[in-house]
Each structure stands twice: as structure tokens, then as C-alpha cells.
Amino acid sequence: MTLSLMVMPPLISAALLAVAGGRMGRRAIAVLACAAVALSFMAAVWTSAPLIATTYESMSSLAALEFLPQLSMTMEGVPYLQEDLYTWIGVGSLRVNMGFHFDAVAALMVLVVTGIGLLIHLYAAGYMADDPDYGRFFCYMNLFVAAMLILVLADNLVLLYLGWEGVGACSYLLIGFWYREPANGAAARKAFVVTRVGDAALALGLFILARDLGTLWIDEIAGSAARVWTVGDPTVTLVAALLLIGAAGKSAQLPLQVWLPDAMAGPTPVSALIHAATMVTAGVYLIARTHVIFLMAPAVMAAVAIVGTLTAFLAGCAALAQKDIKRVLAYSTISQIGYMFAALGVGAFTAALFHLMTHAFFKALLFLSAGTISHACHGETDLRRMGGLRHGRALPGTAALAAVGVGSLAGLPLITSGFYSKDAILWAALQPPYGHPVILAGLFVTAGLTALYAFRWYFMIFSGPPGPASKAEVHRPGALLLWPCVGLAAGALLAGFLETPGTLGGYHALGDFLNPVFSASAHSAGGEHAGFASAQAAHTAELVLQGSAAAMSLICVLLAYYFFVMRPAWFQRLQRGSAGSLIEALWRSGWGFDAVYEAVFVRPYMALAKLLRGEPIDDVVNAIAGTARVSSALLSVTQTGRLRTYAGALVLGILLLLTIWLWP
DSSP: OTTHHHHHHHHHHHHHHHHHGGGSOHHHHHHHHHHHHHHHHHHHHHHHHHHHHHHOGGGGGGGGOTTSOOOEEOTTOOEEEEEEEEEEEEETTEEEEEEEEEOHHHHHHHHHHHHHHHHHHHHHHHHTTTOTTHHHHHHHHHHHHHHHHHHHHBSBHHHHHHHHHHHHHHHHHHHTSSTTSHHHHHHHHHHHHHHHHHHHHHHHHHHHHHHHHSOOBHHHHHHHHHHHOOTTOHHHHHHHHHHHHHHHHHTTOTTSOTHHHHGGGSOHHHHHHHHHTSGGGHHHHHHHHTHHHHHTOHHHHHHHHHHHHHHHHHHHHHHTTOOBHHHHHHHHHHHHHHHHHHHHHTTOHHHHHHHHHHHHHHHHHHHHHHHHHHHHTTTOOBGGGOOOTTSTTSSHHHHHHHHHHHHHHHTOTTTSHHHHHHHHHHHHTTSTTTOOHHHHHHHHHHHHHHHHHHHHHHHHHHSSSOOHHHHSOOOOOOHHHHHHHHHHHHHHHHGGGGBOOGGGTOOBHHHHHHHHHHHTTSOOTTOSSTTSSSHHHHHHHHHHHHHHHHHHHHHHHHHHHIIIIIOHHHHHHHHHSHHHHHHHHHHHTTTTHHHHHIIIIIHHHHHHHHHHHTOHHHHHHHHHHHHHHHHHHHHHHTOOOOHHHHHHHHHHHHHHHHHHHHOO
16 A cells, blocks of 8 residues: 555545535644645655665665565566556456556656645645635645646556646535636636547547457566657558647646736635646656657657747747736746656757756745745735735745745756756757757757746846835735745745756756666757767867857846846837837737637537527427328318229329339
């Protein structure tokens, strides 16, 4: 029951809160909900210890301790822990177990989900303290965490799909938590419907895998796929494309990204949990976990990189034009997940998961900071009505923590985790066989956009003269709103040092931990010698790339300061120009995707629904019945009971038949 110890606490807590949450006090609800996630986190740390011990020889003594779980080894030498509970589905030769698989990738994901989820739960205990549905909120939150843990621990794709649908259902419940507002219900439905498109594609992909490979156990798929398919086979390409669509739906990538900005209708802790530790990271995990399928479909690998790069750039532009404090961060998440997809598309699976981890820290920090700011400003969310909150006794602590978050998002060099994880992706975009200069160029430009919109967000809130929302009395946050952000800020600053490039020491703690899972089937996309004539040439190229990326970020930070602090009136005049207002409207609308989908899909569907509301099928059935009644009435007229009438009709019928027969 080792691995079950991670899943059961939040699942049991959700069940208890669903049954008895209405009769429990708020303190008891918060303690139960937070303790459940804390137990899962401690179980994850305990179970990860032997994996870490096998990775680093200096810690090998830990493996000998009897209280630690005993690992198994794959044929490729990858350590893992397996737990099979029972046979869940048995159809012919296909067997699907209710079982969990714990390797380095699962360990990283579980630690992110439970560790950051715990900090978000602690924050939510204070943030939601006045909400009348306190118990229902934490019931959904615990269920959300449990579903995500099932997803990342599943040893087969059917159980993964169960967790996949679980996080989708929980996101619907949490986005529409304040359901009395029609807009919140509409946002929840939109998220549910749009992600169902990807879910349907994923289900089709699983059916094809089960049909052709005869297994859905993740560890068996690699060997079975190599035996059944060749690289570039149309079937494996189709399966990879379907998996990509499924991942794009959950991770809000083109063209299924439209649900995520509207998901800000939920409470701020929900936004932080969706964007940092659950839901949107599921698509990245799916591709990383099924990377063998993608490596056998080079065309789809290229599509993953292109989709990620385009999404990162378009969402970065859209973030630059938003006026709502949380919608800026929503588009930022879409953009950063695009970075992860681009990394996956160039074969840099470790770099993608590295950025997933660092992004979880700084994006959760930014969302929780946004919640604190909005709470302090009496619910105000319009950036244009804020300003000057850093000064005096307003929000100096929150300003410092938010500065750490935006600095890491912008990738400020050397001191933030975002710099190291983005650098790993940019460097991987140059490496063969999947890297390409166009991908690198797109991600490089997006890095500049990221610094620009991140510090625009920060300066409009904390710098300049006080706006209308800042002039009112500001509610200072309590300890439960600040201390979780301190923990996240520490992660946003320090997590990057787990994986430093060769030019800055070459410490690869995370790479050494994760690479064995991928090394049997994928190249190392961060190698210093790949594609270069010598190690010295590679070293020089990487140093130039790092310097260029750092310079780009710093220049865009200065531009943001100039436009939004020193010369805001000049920038406003630029916005009011014909070209500026057109571009701003296009970017603020998210490049018009919602309008296109409204015209192409929503309105025709609503028109069809309106037509079907009148039951046209019943009209067809009623017309058939009416025809039968009329013909019966006409035939009954001929039934007079007179022999002469019948004889005359018989003669007329014979004459008619003869005429037809003899007609030339």
C-alpha cells in the first residue's frame, strides 16, 4: 500500500467533507483538508528517498535502511516501485490493473502536486475564510489533488484516463464554484466542453493502442510499439496526433487554448492550483510519459514543437494587452506551457519537466500574490485602477514576493529559476535531430515578450501614483496569505540551481534523476557536443545564447519601466492611435479565437438545438401516421357492401392491367 498512501488521504478527506463538511467548523475543515495533502506530500518524500539514493552514490546508504520502500529495476536499469491492487478490466487478452507505478518522472510530478498543492491549501484556508461554502470548496480541492495523483501515478493509460477525466470534472466544479453568477457557470461549461474535444481524441488514441498493441500498460507500450510499428508508420503517427490533441486540450495549447483565460472566474486558489500543480501540466506529463510513441512519429514531434512555439508567442502578445490582474497570468500560463511543448517537440523531455517544476513555483506565487492584491483592494481586479501599492504601509511584503515571481517568469539572469529552465529549452532548440533555428527564434522573441508583460503587470500594480483602488484603505494580508508565498518564493529562487548549464558549473542533479527514464529511447537534448564541431564551439555557442537571452530580458524590463512608469502617457497615446487600438483589441481578445469559434461552432450548434427543440423528428413520425389515417379513410369509402360496386371495380381493374400490358 506504499503508493496508495499518496492517493488515499486527499480522497478520504474529500469524501468526509462531502458527507459531513456542512456540520464541521471552519478550523476543522481547514485542518482536515490541509493535513490530507500534507500526508500525501510526506508519503511522496518518503517514497522518493530510495529513488534519489539510487541516483546519487553519495546517498547510497539510505537504500539500506529497512523502512524505505524496496525498488525494482527495469531491463534498462531504471529504478521504480510498482503496486498492483487488483485486476480492474479483463477483456479477452487485454488486462487492465488498478495499479500505480512510481519512477523518477512520477516522483517529480507527485512532489510538485502535493508540495505546491499544500501551500495553496494553506493560503486558501485564509483566503476563503469568509465563504459560506467553505466545506464544499475544500472537498473539491482535495478531490482535485487526488485525481491528479491518480493521473501521474497510473501504471496504465486507462487509469491515467480516469485521473484525466477526474481533473476535468473537478476543474468544472471549481471554476464554477460561485455558481450563482451566470458568467462563472458559463466559464465552467466552456472549460468542460473545450477540454472534452481533446479528451475524445485521447480516448480514440487509447482504443487504437489497445487494438494494435494488445496492452495499455505504459511500460509495455515501448517494446510493443517497436515490434508492431516502424518509425513514421501511419498508425503510430495517427496515435501520436490523437495524443497531442488530448494534451493540447488539457494544457490549453493551440487551437484549444480558449478555455483557460475564462477559467479565472474561479477563486484565486483554484486558479493557482490549475495553473501551477494540476490540470494544465497534465498534457505535458502525458507527452513525456508516452514519449516513445512520439519519437516513432517524427512529423508529430515537429507538430508538438510548432504548436508550442506558436502558442507561446501568441499568448505572450495577448498577455501584453490584458487589463485584468488574473487574465495576464492566465495568458502567461498558456505561453509558458507552450515553452514546455516546444521542449518536448525537440526531444528535450528533461528540460520540459524542469521548466514545469520551476513554473509551478513562480506561477503559484504570482496567482496567490494577485489574490492578496485583489483582496487588499476590496476585490478590484483592473490593473488600470491600481498603482503605488509598494509604497508606505500598503503591501510591501507582497510587492517583494511578487517581484520574485515576475523576475523568475521573466528569466532574470543567474538569480531566478526561470532563467535556468528557459535557458535549457532555448539550448535544446538548437540540438539535432529535432531542433531548428526557427523554433529557437520564436522562443527567443517570446522570452522578450514575457519580460515585457511580466513587469508591465508588476509596475502597473506597485509603481507610479496610486490609482482609485490604491487610494482606498488597503486590507493588509494575514499570515496565512503571506507565509505560503514565502515558501513559493524560495522555490522560485532556488529550484533552478538543481540543473545549471555547463557554462555555469554544469550541475545536473535533476537531469541525473530524470534522464534514465528517457535515455533508453531518446537522445539527450542538452548535450554540449551535439551538432557542433567541438566541445569548445558548443561552449561558446551556449554562452552566446545565454548572454543574448539575458540581455533580451533585461532590455525588455527597462522598456516596461520606461513605458509604464516613466512615460505612461506616451504609451497611452500610442494605444489610442488607429493601429495601436486595433492591435490592442486583437490581442486583448486573444487573437479573436473566441469570435471565430462562436461563428463557426457555437451559433450553428445553438441554431440546430433551437430547431430540434421543436421536435422535428416527431413531425416526420406524425406525418407518416397522418398519411396512414388519410389513406385508410379513402379506402374505407370503397367498402359499400354492394356486389355491383365490387364487380364494376373488378372489371375496371382488369381493364387497367390490360391497358398497361398492351401499351406499346
